[in-house]
Amino acid sequence: SAVISQKPSRDICQRGTSLTIQCQVDSQVTMMFWYRQQPGQSLTLIATANQGSEATYESGFVIDKFPISRPNLTFSTLTVSNMSPEDSSIYLCSALSGVTEAFFGQGTRLTVV
């Protein structure tokens, strides 16, 4: 298993600004992912954070809006750029232990006003 620390845990931001969310894993992992979730609903995959190369984005998500960094095997950041109220959501960092068993950070609850 892996322990994932994500911060900030919550933030309230002004529209038009950007927020960077950090994700730290306590061990080296091969795969890291970023998800978005509305409270009480399912998870939507934003992108796969690739170490040493550009992230792989899912349909509907683009690098200009959600730039992702992954400088090493234990750390990744997600930036939500030029925020609007529609970006208000919970953002979750995830890492794979084993082939498909995912572990999650506690999430970042973002409110854009």
Place this chain on the structure above:
Amino acid sequence: TQLLEQSPQFLSIQEGENLTVYCNSSSVFSSLQWYRQEPGEGPVLLVTVVTGGEVKKLKRLTFQFGDARKDSSLHITAAQPGDTGLYLCAGAKQTSGSRLTFGEGTQLTVNP
């Protein structure tokens, strides 16, 4: 189109009752996981099933993977208020690499 159909979406029961949550798909998955999520936290892995027909038990929770590896169920016996949370199934397909497909989730409330 949701690849994993999860039902029911909401479930409110009394302490001591039994319940079953279903996760269905027309696709075959190489493995399937069940997670539970509480407010303000990320999902926590409960179990992984990989073999068709497999049954796993975790205290009062019983997980089953369908013979064809297209569906799964989670059965809770004698539910307790501590079981309250959002239950999510997630499937992995060999063609999708390590990416997981999540079901819509089942919000379970167990009333004392």
